[in-house]
Amino acid sequence: xxxxxxxxxxxxxxxxxxxxxxxxxxxxxxxxxxxxxxxxxxxxxxxxxxxxxxxxxxxxxxxxxxxxxxxxxxxxxxxxxxxxxxxxxxxxxxxxxxxxxxxxxxxxxxxxxxxxxxxxxxxxxxxxxxxxxxxxxxxxxxxxxxxxxxxx
Numbered sequence: 489x490x491x492x493x494x495x496x497x498x499x500x501x502x503x504x505x506x507x508x509x510x511x512x513x514x515x516x517x518x519x520x521x522x523x524x525x526x527x528x529x530x531x532x533x534x535x536x537x538x539x540x541x542x543x544x545x546x547x548x549x550x551x552x553x554x555x556x557x558x559x560x561x562x563x564x565x566x567x568x569x570x571x572x573x574x575x576x577x578x579x580x581x582x583x584x585x586x587x588x589x590x591x592x593x594x595x596x597x598x599x600x601x602x603x604x605x606x607x608x609x610x611x612x613x614x615x616x617x618x619x620x621x622x623x624x625x626x627x628x629x630x631x632x633x634x635x636x637x638x639x640x
Contacts, residue, residue, distance in 0.1 A: 501541040505590035505619070508539050512622045518629035529633045532626050540623060543585035545577045551585070552576045552612075555592045559606040579609035583616045591615035 502508050512535070523529045543551075552573065564572070580588055591612045596603055602611075 499538050499541050501543055501547070501585045502539055503543075503547070503585040503589060505586045505593070508584070508586040508590075511535060511539055512626065515622050515626045515629075518625050522629045523633040526633075526635055529630055532630055536623060536626055536630070539586065540584050540620075542582050543580065543588055545581065547585050548577050548580050548588065549573050551588060551592060552580075555595070555612070556606065558596060561606075576609045576612075579613050580616065583613065584620075587616040587619040588612065590619040594619075 502511070515532075523532060594600055594615055595607050595612060
């Protein structure tokens, strides 16, 4: 088993918010009940790892570029644009792409009262973290799990 783990390739990040929602669809039950077995705990932990794979720098740069294309900007020198991209990457770099994508779509939507203004990296990071609330719920359920004696 250890050999298999060392030869596996890293999980591909999930970019589609609907895909992440599908994967986590039954986790709302953790509001009322916890993890019920060691097997379930291990499955939930593995799923958390799968859906929290951070976005690549290239993916973030492309997604942010698309987001900001919705807003007028004056021509920017390339070095300044690269510095701005690095700010976005630094702030969003630990977040999974599906959460960033959901945050960007929310920012542009009619549900956001500030959609008329260009977002800052912190605006998108704050919303992406809110989108990840279901992950925090599952992490808490895993942390609180205490196996019964004799449970395998």
